Amino acid sequence: MSTLQEQFEAAVAESKTLPERPDNMTLLKMYGLYKQGSSGDVQGERPGMTDFVARAKYDAWAANKGTAQADAQQQYIDLFNDLKG
Known part of the structure; x- marks a missing residue:
């Protein structure tokens, strides 16, 4: 294991090879979890x-603070497993 x-x-x-691109809200959630999990x-x-994009990414990451x-x-x-099916 x-x-x-x-x-x-x-x-x-x-996640870069998903058959369908997730919607923007899901992508932001994934980004926030990725940043929290890695940094x-x-x-x-x-x-x-x-700077709308950078602000949205920052907010998605900040939502996972703590x-x-x-x-x-x-x-x-x-x-990811839910998206993969």
């Missing part, structure tokens, strides 16, 4: 109002 870290890395790699709590300042990295990794894996 592989470790949680190995499962997380495999899910991240496989921990959000860092840096929130981007300004004019979640343990292992929990975020497991949530990412679970979400």
Whole structure:
């Protein structure tokens, strides 16, 4: 049985080959869980109002603040498996 870290890395790699592109809200959720699972709590300042994409990504990551990295990794894996079917 592989470790949680190995499962997380495999899910991240496989997520690029999903047959259908998830909707934007799902992609943001995956991004937030990925960042939390790989880097921990959000860092840096929130981007300004004019940078919509960076601001949405920052907010998605910030939504997971306080979640343990292992929990975020497991949530990412679970979400990926749901999308994969």
